[in-house]
Amino acid sequence: MKDSLTIVIGGIQGEGIVSTGVDLIKILSRLGYYGFGSRRFSSRIKGGNTNIQVTISTRKITAVEDKIDIILALDKDTIACYREELKEDGIILYDNLLTIEETENAEALPMTEIAKRKGSPIMKTTAALAFLGKVLDIPSEILGNFLDNRFGHKGEKIQSDNMAVLEEALIYEEGIHERIRKSLASPMKKISRPVMIGNEAIALGALMAGCRFMAAYPITPASEIMEFLGAVFPKYGGSMLQVEDEIAAINMAMGAGYAGVRSMTATSGPGISLMTEGIGMAGMAEIPVVIVDCQRVGPSTGMPTKHEQSDLFTLYYGGHGDYPAIILTPSTVEECFEDTGRAFNLAEKYQCPVILVSDLMLSLSPQTIDPLDYEKIKIDRGSLLKEKDLESIVDGKYKRFTLTEEGISPRSIPGMKNGIHHVTNVEHTENGLPTEDSEIRKQMMEKRFRKMELLKKENTLKVIENDSDFLFIAIGSTFGVLKEAVEASGNKVDFGSIRMLKPLPAEELSCTFEKYKKIIVIENNFSQQLTAILKEKIGKSDKIEAFTKYDGTPFTITEIIEKIGGMEA
Amino acid sequence: MKDSLTIVIGGIQGEGIVSTGVDLIKILSRLGYYGFGSRRFSSRIKGGNTNIQVTISTRKITAVEDKIDIILALDKDTIACYREELKEDGIILYDNLLTIEETENAEALPMTEIAKRKGSPIMKTTAALAFLGKVLDIPSEILGNFLDNRFGHKGEKIQSDNMAVLEEALIYEEGIHERIRKSLASPMKKISRPVMIGNEAIALGALMAGCRFMAAYPITPASEIMEFLGAVFPKYGGSMLQVEDEIAAINMAMGAGYAGVRSMTATSGPGISLMTEGIGMAGMAEIPVVIVDCQRVGPSTGMPTKHEQSDLFTLYYGGHGDYPAIILTPSTVEECFEDTGRAFNLAEKYQCPVILVSDLMLSLSPQTIDPLDYEKIKIDRGSLLKEKDLESIVDGKYKRFTLTEEGISPRSIPGMKNGIHHVTNVEHTENGLPTEDSEIRKQMMEKRFRKMELLKKENTLKVIENDSDFLFIAIGSTFGVLKEAVEASGNKVDFGSIRMLKPLPAEELSCTFEKYKKIIVIENNFSQQLTAILKEKIGKSDKIEAFTKYDGTPFTITEIIEKIGGMEA
Amino acid sequence: MNPVKKYSNNIQPNWCPGCGHFSILRGIQVAADQLRIPNEQLVVASGIGCSGRLSGYMHSYSFHGIHGRILPFAQGVKLANKDLAVIAVGGDGDGFAIGTNHTLHAMRRNLNITYIVLNNQVYGLTKGHTSPLSEIGFVTKSTPAGAADLPLKPGIISLAAGVTYLAQSFSGDQDQMIDLIIKGIQHQGFSFINVFSPCITFNKTNTYQWYRENLKDIEEDKDYDVNNLQQAMSKLIETDGLCKGLIYQNTHVENPSQHTIKETSLAQQELNIPEEEFQYLMKQFQ
Amino acid sequence: MNPVKKYSNNIQPNWCPGCGHFSILRGIQVAADQLRIPNEQLVVASGIGCSGRLSGYMHSYSFHGIHGRILPFAQGVKLANKDLAVIAVGGDGDGFAIGTNHTLHAMRRNLNITYIVLNNQVYGLTKGHTSPLSEIGFVTKSTPAGAADLPLKPGIISLAAGVTYLAQSFSGDQDQMIDLIIKGIQHQGFSFINVFSPCITFNKTNTYQWYRENLKDIEEDKDYDVNNLQQAMSKLIETDGLCKGLIYQNTHVENPSQHTIKETSLAQQELNIPEEEFQYLMKQFQ
Numbered sequence A, B: 001m002k003d004s005l006t007i008v009i010g011g012i013q014g015e016g017i018v019s020t021g022v023d024l025i026k027i028l029s030r031l032g033y034y035g036f037g038s039r040r041f042s043s044r045i046k047g048g049n050t051n052i053q054v055t056i057s058t059r060k061i062t063a064v065e066d067k068i069d070i071i072l073a074l075d076k077d078t079i080a081c082y083r084e085e086l087k088e089d090g091i092i093l094y095d096n097l098l099t100i101e102e103t104e105n106a107e108a109l110p111m112t113e114i115a116k117r118k119g120s121p122i123m124k125t126t127a128a129l130a131f132l133g134k135v136l137d138i139p140s141e142i143l144g145n146f147l148d149n150r151f152g153h154k155g156e157k158i159q160s161d162n163m164a165v166l167e168e169a170l171i172y173e174e175g176i177h178e179r180i181r182k183s184l185a186s187p188m189k190k191i192s193r194p195v196m197i198g199n200e201a202i203a204l205g206a207l208m209a210g211c212r213f214m215a216a217y218p219i220t221p222a223s224e225i226m227e228f229l230g231a232v233f234p235k236y237g238g239s240m241l242q243v244e245d246e247i248a249a250i251n252m253a254m255g256a257g258y259a260g261v262r263s264m265t266a267t268s269g270p271g272i273s274l275m276t277e278g279i280g281m282a283g284m285a286e287i288p289v290v291i292v293d294c295q296r297v298g299p300s301t302g303m304p305t306k307h308e309q310s311d312l313f314t315l316y317y318g319g320h321g322d323y324p325a326i327i328l329t330p331s332t333v334e335e336c337f338e339d340t341g342r343a344f345n346l347a348e349k350y351q352c353p354v355i356l357v358s359d360l361m362l363s364l365s366p367q368t369i370d371p372l373d374y375e376k377i378k379i380d381r382g383s384l385l386k387e388k389d390l391e392s393i394v395d396g397k398y399k400r401f402t403l404t405e406e407g408i409s410p411r412s413i414p415g416m417k418n419g420i421h422h423v424t425n426v427e428h429t430e431n432g433l434p435t436e437d438s439e440i441r442k443q444m445m446e447k448r449f450r451k452m453e454l455l456k457k458e459n460t461l462k463v464i465e466n467d468s469d470f471l472f473i474a475i476g477s478t479f480g481v482l483k484e485a486v487e488a489s490g491n492k493v494d495f496g497s498i499r500m501l502k503p504l505p506a507e508e509l510s511c512t513f514e515k516y517k518k519i520i521v522i523e524n525n526f527s528q529q530l531t532a533i534l535k536e537k538i539g540k541s542d543k544i545e546a547f548t549k550y551d552g553t554p555f556t557i558t559e560i561i562e563k564i565g566g567m568e569a
Numbered sequence C, D: 001m002n003p004v005k006k007y008s009n010n011i012q013p014n015w016c017p018g019c020g021h022f023s024i025l026r027g028i029q030v031a032a033d034q035l036r037i038p039n040e041q042l043v044v045a046s047g048i049g050c051s052g053r054l055s056g057y058m059h060s061y062s063f064h065g066i067h068g069r070i071l072p073f074a075q076g077v078k079l080a081n082k083d084l085a086v087i088a089v090g091g092d093g094d095g096f097a098i099g100t101n102h103t104l105h106a107m108r109r110n111l112n113i114t115y116i117v118l119n120n121q122v123y124g125l126t127k128g129h130t131s132p133l134s135e136i137g138f139v140t141k142s143t144p145a146g147a148a149d150l151p152l153k154p155g156i157i158s159l160a161a162g163v164t165y166l167a168q169s170f171s172g173d174q175d176q177m178i179d180l181i182i183k184g185i186q187h188q189g190f191s192f193i194n195v196f197s198p199c200i201t202f203n204k205t206n207t208y209q210w211y212r213e214n215l216k217d218i219e220e221d222k223d224y225d226v227n228n229l230q231q232a233m234s235k236l237i238e239t240d241g242l243c244k245g246l247i248y249q250n251t252h253v254e255n256p257s258q259h260t261i262k263e264t265s266l267a268q269q270e271l272n273i274p275e276e277e278f279q280y281l282m283k284q285f286q
C-alpha cells in the first residue's frame, strides 16, 4: 500500500493520450484521491510522442514525482523516454502490438486489439484506462459510470462501443491485477473533488469576477481561457471575440473597459510583445483592463509547447515611457481563481492594466483541487461613479483626471449624464484635454504613480517557516515543485512565493529578507529575471541568489532537493 | 566683449523660426564660433508659439545657457515666456507690429514691415536675421553670402526678394548696433565648422558604415534619419522605404540584414513598443540589424515633441523571453556618428540587434561640431563568410548555428553556394532545424549569451576626473548639460557617461564606482531607469542615487549646478 | 441651440487655417444634432494625426487613442454598450497604413458603428510624409523622388472587405457630407465614409480645387443602384476611386458578432453570479 | 535528379498524413526545378502555423519567421538582393488575420516576389480555431456557436489592393498548381497564389471533396481575359471567391520601389565611401 503512485501514459500525438491521463485523475478524484498531471507535447498536431505523467496521492500534491511506478505505453517512444525513471518495483503496461524487448516487469496487453474488436482502434485509450483501473483496483462501476458520462454527448454508437471495449478489457485475464497490483492507501476523505487546469481556474475566476468581455487571439498555452469563456459567456450575457491579432485584442478590451465592462484578454509571450504599446495606453488613459500572460519558452517563437518563466522582465519593465501597472503571480490553481478575481477589482480600483502571470505548467497541468471558495471573489468596482454622483456637476465641467490625494480619480463612463469628458493619450489636464505644460505634466505623472503607493502596503509574500537561515522563493508552477521538494527533504528550509510582483512591496520584502543568510530564487529562465527584479528593488545583492533552468522543462522535485541539500553544506 | 551669448528667437509655429535659429548658428560657425540650439515646439503644424534658444560661444559648448542676452520676438508669447530669463543687460528685439509694453531694453524693429515691402511677410525672418547680424556685428557680406546660397534653390524670385529684405533691414537705422551691440570676443580659430543635429550624424554614420537599406515609419523625433538617407541613398546604391508601420519596418530591415545588406530602422517610443516582437526575432535568429530609438516623452503618445529618456527599461528588458542585444548610448553629436558606425560592426560581429539610443534633445538640437573624423568608421563585417570559405563544405551540411567557443557562428548569406541552411525562430539545432531537445535548447541559449561576454570586456565608461568623492553620470543629451554644469561650477565633481548600456560591463563599473562616496545618476524619466539598471547589475544600491526630471523639458545647467552644490553640503 | 455649439467643447482646433478637417468636425456636429443624439450617448474616438485631434473638440464622450488602433477600441466600446452611438475617426495613414488590418476586419465584423476617414492623402502631423493613399510621383520628405507604389483606394478596399455602407465625400461639400454621415449613422451595421479633406500645408497636389475638378458625383447618375455590389465596384474602378456620394449600401447583412449580445448591454449586465450557479459550474470539473 | 529530391532537405514533414500542405511543398519543389532555379539562389520564407513549417523542408535558403510578418521579411530579402528568387509562404491566419496589413501593402508595393497562401480556412497549428476566411457558421473551439463574421475573400482583397498577378489553386490539383506557381515566379512583380489546402484534422467542412465540388475552374471559360481587372473582379464576386486558375495578370505595372535599386544588388554594393566624398557630404552642413 503506497501513499502515492506515479504513472506515465504515452503514445502518439492526436490519439487522446492527454485526455486519458485527465480521465484517470478525474476518476481517482471521485474516489477521494488527489492527482496532478504534467503534460509533454510537441508543436505538431498528429504524430510524434506525447505523454502525461500523473501522480496520484492520498494527500494534496502540487507537482508530479520524478520516479515512476507505472508506464502505460501506446507507443515505443514512451518506454524509451521513461524506462530510466522507472522505480525498481515499477511496471510497464504496453499495447501488445508494439514489439519491445520483453522484460520481467513488462506486461503486454491487447489494447488496440480489444478496441478494434469491440469498437474502433482509437478506443484503445478506453482499454488502457480499463487495464489501469484493474491494476489500481478502481471499482469497475466507477470506471463505467465515468466513461458512460464522458462519451454521453458523443452519440450513442461511440458511447456503446466504448462501453463494450471497457467491459471486454475488464474481463480480460481476470487475475492480472493480482499479479501486478499497485494499491494505494485509502484516501483521507472519500469525497469527490474537482480537477482543473490553471487556465480554467482563470477563466472561471474572470466569470465570477464579473468579467463580461474578452477579445483574444489564439496561442498556446493561453487558448483555453478564450475557449472556456467563449462557451459560457452567452449564458451570462457576456461576449468573447476571436479578433484579427493581439493588438486588436488589447485595444478592443480597452474600449470595452473604458465603456464600463470588466474586460480582459489572454495571450503568451509573442502576444505580450505585440500588446506592449496597448498596455502602455491603458496606463496612460487609466483604463481598467486585465491581461493574462501564460508564459512559454522564448525568445521569439521559441518552443511553443514547452515551459518557461521568461516574460517577467518585459511585463515588469516593458513598454516605452513610465506608467503604472499591477502584476499578479498566482502559484496554484486555487490562486489562479482568486487572483483573477482580485485582478478585476484592482483594475477598476486603480484604473490601470493588471497583468496576471501564469506559465505553461500552471496553465495546463490538470490537478485535483479542493473546491473553490465562492466567497473568495467579491466584486468591488472601486471609484466608478453612478449617475446620481454626477448630478451636482455642471455639464462639461467633470474632471476625469482630477488630482486627488491618493491619485485615484473617480470615473464616469459613456452614457452618464454630466460625466462627459475627453480622454487623450497625450499628456493631459484634469479635464482630460491635451497639454504641454510642464508643471501639469509633472503632477499627472506623480498622480498616476501615487496610486501604486497604496498597493505597496498590501501583503504579497507568503512564507512557510521552518526555522531555517535559507529562504527559497519561486513563483508560478515552480512554487508547487518547491513545496514538494521542501517537504520531501524534511522541511529543512523556509520557502515561499510572491503573489504580487508589481508594485513590489520592497519594505515588507526587505524586512523579511533581513532574517535570512541567503535567499534562493528558483526560476525557469536564463537571465535570472525574478532575481534581478528583487535585486533592483530591494538591494541586498549579495544575499539573493538565483537557481535557474532554461531548457524548456520544469524543475523536478529531485533537482530542488539537491539544491536544498547543497545549501546545508 | 563676452565669451558667450544666448539668444532666443521665437514666433508662430510654421513661420520658419527654427530655420532662422539654425541659420544664425551656421553663419556664426562660419566665423569660427560654436553654437548650440535648443528647440521648443508643439505637436501642431501652424500656430502656437515655437522658439529656439541659441548659445554662441568662443569655445565648444554642449548645451544652451539658461540666462538670455537677446530675445528676438516675432510674437508676444516669446517675450512672455522668456522675459524672466533675460539678463540684466539683456535686450529684446521685437517686431514693431506687436503691441507690447515698452521698456528700456526693448527695441521695436520693422521686421514684417520690411518683409512685406520688399518681398512677402514670411520673409520677416530674413529681416530678423539682418537685425541680429547688426547687433552681433556680423559682417554683412557673410550674411549676404549665406542667405544667397540658402535661398538659391528656391527660385529666383524668392532669392532676390529675400536679398532685398536683407539689404533694406541692414540699412535701417544705421546706428542701431552702436546703441545695443552685443559683441562676442574673437573666436579662437577663424575656421568654418559644420552644424549638425544628432539625427543627421546618425544618418551620416550609417551611410559611412556601409548601411545601404533602411525601412521606417515616420515619427517625431526620428524622421530626419529616414529623410536624410532617403535623399542620399540613391547616389550610393542604397534604398530607403517608408513602409506601412513599424512592425513592417523592423521585419523588412531584418530581411535585408539576413540577405547580407547592412540595414536599419529608426523610430521613437511607440514604434519601439511595436517592434518588440521583431527585435526578439533578431536576437533568436541571429540577424544583424540596427535600430535607432530617438526617445520622446511617454508613456503612450505622451508629449510627442518634448524631451525624455524613458525608453531605457523597455530597450534593456523588453521583449518576451531572453535574447542578447547590444545598446549603445552616445551623448554627443560626434558620438552619434561614431557609435552608429560601431553599431553596424557590432551587429555583424555579434549577429544580434544593436540599438542606438538617442533622445529628443540630442536628435534635434543643431550645434556646431568639430569636423567629423573619416577614420573613425572602419567597416568590419565580422564573421561573414565568403563563398570560398564554403568550398570545402558539403552542400547541405553547413551549420549556420555551430556551437563555437565564443558563441559566434560564421554566417553565410543567400546566394552563397554550399552555405544553404534553414533558419527558424523556433529553438534549433546547429543546422538551424527546429528541435525540442532540452539539451540542445540549453546549449543554444548559452551560445547566444556567450557572445555578449566578449563585449563586457570593452571599455564603456568615460569619466572626467576632478578628484572628487562624487561621480555624476548622465547619458544622451543630458551629458552635455552635465558637462557645462560641472565646468561652470568650477569642476568640483567627477562626471561621466556610459557609452554602451548593454551588455553593461559590470566589473569595470563596479571597480570605478568603488572609488566614490556617491554616484549621482542624472536622468530624464520618472522611474529612475538608468539608476535601476545600474543597481540591478552592480549592486551598491546605497551608493547610487538618482536625480530625475520628467516634466518634458531637459535639465538646465543651473539645476545641475545646484545639485552639485548640494552634494558638498 | 446652434448645432455646432451643442456638440462643441469650445476649444479652438489647432489645425492650420483652411485645413479640410474643420469641415468634417462641423459635419459630425450637425449630423449628431439632426439625429438628436444625446451628448452623453455619443462616443467619438479618434486615432493619432492631425485628424486624430478631432475628438478633442467634441462635447460628447471622446477618446484620442494611439496611432492606427482606433477601430478595435471603438468596436470594444460598442460591444460593451450597444446603446451608444459610436463614431470612429482617423487619418488616411491611421486607417490605411498602420491600421489597415483593423480597418478590414472591422468592416467584415460589421458592428453598428460609423468610421470616418479624414483623407488628405498625406501625413499631416509628421509634417509631410507620403501616405499609402498618395499618388504615384507625389514628392514628400520621405519620397524625394516621388511616391513609387500604387496607392490604395479606400473605396475599393472596403467593398472588397465586405463593408455594408460605403460613402465618399469632400470637405468642400458640407451638405452632401452631412447627409452621408447621417445616413451612415442610421445604417444598421458598419458604415464607412471616406472624406477627401485637403491638407493645405503639405499636399499641394490634392487641393480643394483639384478635388472639385476630379471628383465625380455619383448622385448625378440617376440609374446608379446603391445596392448593387458589382456596379459599385465597377464605378470605383472606372473612376479610379475618385467619386463621391453614397456608393454602396447593403441592408441585408446581419451583424452577428453584435447579436451575441442580449437585449441588455454588457455594461448593464448583472455581474454577480449566484452561488448555486457557481456550484453548477464547478460540477463540470468532476 | 528527382525534382522533389533536389529541393528537399530530406526531413519528414510533421504534418498530419493527408494534409493539403504536402502537395504545395511538392508544387514549389517541382516549379523550382522546372525553372532551374539554383538551390542557393532560392529563398523560401514562411510564417508561423502548420503552413509555416514548409520552409523547413526545402533544400534552399529558407526562413521560418514570426506569425504574420513574413511578407515584410521576404521583401527585405528581395530588396537586399534582387538576384534571388524569393517565395513567401504562409497560412490564411498568417496572411489574412494578423498579417493583413502587410499583405495589402506588399501587393501595392509590387516587388518581384511570389506569395503562396496555404489556405485551409482554419487555424491548424493552434488546434482548430476560426480563421477570417472561415465561413459563417463554422464551428470551432473559439466559435462554439459558429463563426459570425463575413469571411474575407483573398482573391477579391488582393485585386482591390492592386495585385498584378492573382491565381487560385487547390492542393488536390497539382498540375494546375505547379503551372500557376511557375507563372507566378516568372511574373515580373508581386504574384499571389491562394491555394485551397484542406486541413483534414480541424476543418470537416472544406474538405477535398468539398473543394472539388465547389471550385469553378476559370480555365474552362475560353472567353475569360486574364488582363481585364473588371472581369476578374466580377468573376470573383460571382463565384464568391470559389474559383481557380489564373484570375488576373497585369504586366504593365512597374515595381518602382525595386527600381530604386541599381543594376547591382544592395548586397553587392561597395560599402566604403572615399574620403573626398565624405568631405563633400560634410560640406553640406556648413
Ligand SMILES: Cc1ncc(C[n+]2csc(CCOP(=O)(O)OP(=O)(O)O)c2C)c(N)n1
Pocket (backbone or CB within 6 Å): B217, B218, B219, B220, B246, B270, B271, B274, B301, C048, C049, C050, C051, C052, C066, C067, C090, C091, C092, C093, C094, C095, C118, C120, C122, C123, C124, C125, C126, C131, C199
Ligand atoms: C506607433 C506610431 N507610429 C508613428 C507615429 C507618428 N505619427 C503620428 S500621426 C502619423 C500619421 C499622420 O497621418 P494621417 O493618419 O494621414 O493623419 P493626418 O495628420 O494627415 O490627419 C504618424 C506617422 C505615432 N504617433 N505612433
Ligand SMILES: Cc1ncc(C[n+]2csc(CCOP(=O)(O)OP(=O)(O)O)c2C)c(N)n1
Pocket (backbone or CB within 6 Å): A217, A218, A219, A220, A246, A270, A271, A274, A301, D048, D049, D050, D051, D052, D066, D067, D090, D091, D092, D093, D094, D095, D118, D120, D122, D123, D124, D125, D126, D131, D199
Ligand atoms: C504573435 C502570435 N500570435 C499567435 C500565435 C499562435 N499561432 C501560431 S500559428 C497560428 C495560426 C495558424 O493558422 P494559419 O496561419 O491559418 O496556419 P495553419 O496552421 O492553418 O497552416 C497562431 C494563432 C503566434 N505564434 N504568434
Ligand code: SF4
Pocket (backbone or CB within 6 Å): B045, B046, C014, C015, C016, C018, C019, C020, C021, C050, C051, C120, C124, C125, C198, C199, C200, C201, C202
Ligand atoms: S498640416 Fe495639413 S492636415 Fe494638419 S492641420 Fe495643417 S492643413 Fe490640416
Ligand code: SF4
Pocket (backbone or CB within 6 Å): A045, A046, D014, D015, D016, D018, D019, D020, D021, D050, D051, D120, D124, D125, D198, D199, D200, D201, D202
Ligand atoms: S492540423 Fe490541419 S493544417 Fe495542420 S498538419 Fe494537420 S491537417 Fe495539416
Ligand SMILES: [Mg+2]
Pocket (backbone or CB within 6 Å): C049, C091, C092, C093, C118, C119, C120, C121, C122, C123, C124, C131
Ligand atoms: Mg493624412
Ligand SMILES: [Mg+2]
Pocket (backbone or CB within 6 Å): D049, D091, D092, D093, D118, D119, D120, D121, D122, D123, D124, D131
Ligand atoms: Mg490555416
